[in-house]
Amino acid sequence: xxxxxxxxxxxxxxxxxxxxxxxxxxxxxxxxxxxxxxxxxxxxxxxxxxxxxxxxxxxxxxxxxxxxxxxxxxxxxxxxxxxxxxxxxxxxxxxxxxxxxxxxxxxxxxxxxxxxxxxxxx
Numbered sequence: 001x002x003x004x005x006x007x008x009x010x011x012x013x014x015x016x017x018x019x020x021x022x023x024x025x026x027x028x029x030x031x032x033x034x035x036x037x038x039x040x041x042x043x044x045x046x047x048x049x050x051x052x053x054x055x056x057x058x059x060x061x062x063x064x065x066x067x068x069x070x071x072x073x074x075x076x077x078x079x080x081x082x083x084x085x086x087x088x089x090x091x092x093x094x095x096x097x098x099x100x101x102x103x104x105x106x107x108x109x110x111x112x113x114x115x116x117x118x119x120x121x122x
Contacts, residue, residue, distance in 0.1 A: 023081060040054075
């Protein structure tokens with residue numbers, strides 16, 4: 001399978017973001033067991049040490065829980081998953097605003113466009 005990685009961001013961070021994205025989208029659900037570090041590393045084409053770092057980071061973020069002898073599981077704390085959704089939304093919106101402001105668009109221009117575009121999706 002393998003993944004394509006961006007050169008300007010650490011691979012482990014891209015994998016953390018990818019897994020968090022899967023949780024937010026519901027591809028990975030609360031309580032679901034993650035593949036072993038070795039299996040996941042092979043499937044995405046990275047070193048097992050990199051994947052171990054990813055799992056450690058996810059656990060520190062409260063995204064996963066490790067059960068000794070059983071493996072790593074997506075957290076069953078739905079409040080944490082909802083918090084992740086809100087954090088991701090904030091990051092995306094902040095990045096969007098910075099990008100459009102750097103191009104010289106005004107807030108009113110963007111609001112007007114988004115409202116018009118939102119009407120097209122009904």
